Amino acid sequence: MAFNIHQSHKMILLLPAGMYLLLVILCAVVPAEIERQREAQAPPAPEHPLVEKGRAVFRQLNCGACHTQQVRGDEHLALEIDGRRIVPVLAADRRFASEATGSAHYDHEDPAMMGTQRTGPDLTGVGARLPGTAWHHWHLHDPRAVSPDSVMPAYRFLYVDELPADAKDYEEVGRIDGLTGGPKLYATPKAVALVEYLLSMQGVKR
Ligand code: HEC
Numbered sequence: 001m002a003f004n005i006h007q008s009h010k011m012i013l014l015l016p017a018g019m020y021l022l023l024v025i026l027c028a029v030v031p032a033e034i035e036r037q038r039e040a041q042a043p044p045a046p047e048h049p050l051v052e053k054g055r056a057v058f059r060q061l062n063c064g065a066c067h068t069q070q071v072r073g074d075e076h077l078a079l080e081i082d083g084r085r086i087v088p089v090l091a092a093d094r095r096f097a098s099e100a101t102g103s104a105h106y107d108h109e110d111p112a113m114m115g116t117q118r119t120g121p122d123l124t125g126v127g128a129r130l131p132g133t134a135w136h137h138w139h140l141h142d143p144r145a146v147s148p149d150s151v152m153p154a155y156r157f158l159y160v161d162e163l164p165a166d167a168k169d170y171e172e173v174g175r176i177d178g179l180t181g182g183p184k185l186y187a188t189p190k191a192v193a194l195v196e197y198l199l200s201m202q203g204v205k206r
Pocket residue numbers: 058061062063064065066067119120121122126129130136143147149150151152153155194198
């Protein structure tokens with residue numbers, strides 16, 4: 001029997017089904033298996049419980065709607081300096097970080113919060129770029145207090161100006177340059193964890 005895909009009902013069904021299966025294996029099963037083996041070889045170091053909690057707050061408040069965590073690198077231009085692999089950053093991403101984001105950046109992320117839209121800056125190395133705890137608190141409390149033209153929403157509900165009677169794990173927020181007067185600010189446990197998470201973003205060490 002001559003092979004004619006247009007006349008054989010069996011082939012019309014089997015060929016697309018076979019191609020679909022092949023694509024699923026190539027695009028989903030194989031990469032998942034490679035990733036599973038990589039994780040088994042080098043399980044990520046455990047992280048501080050506060051950072052873990054902060055990541056959950058970040059996800060809950062959907063900060064990822066405006067902030068990416070991915071700096072794209074140009075693999076073709078990768079070079080090795082002092083045993084360290086450096087992947088130059090794409091020109092379009094240059095202002096966000098000095099190195100590309102590696103898979104290690106997502107070790108603790110499930111799901112990974114790479115994001116797709118940069119209404120705000122990429123946060124990959126924000127802990128290294130902005131290491132001040134108090135700055136982050138004042139910024140979250142009122143972005144426009146420290147960044148006048150910011151379109152970031154204020155997260156005031158993460159703060160109180162008086163400690164509740166049963167306060168536990170609250171932190172007083174210190175003053176920063178340029179912000180004087182006003183009420184005292186106390187960070188709720190959620191805010192404390194969120195800032196701890198932001199400070200843990202130190203860029204990618206390979
Ligand atoms: C509507 C979009 C939007 C949302 C939602 C948003 N941000 Fe922002 N964010 C911005 C913009 C715009 C800037 C730049 C101006 C500024 O510094 O406020 C920014 C700046 C920042 C910066 C300073 C980064 C840098 O490199 O200067 C941090 C840290 C930050 N945001 C954290 C957060 C966190 C945490 C959340 C969630 C609680 C969040 N943002 C939610 C828009 C957003």
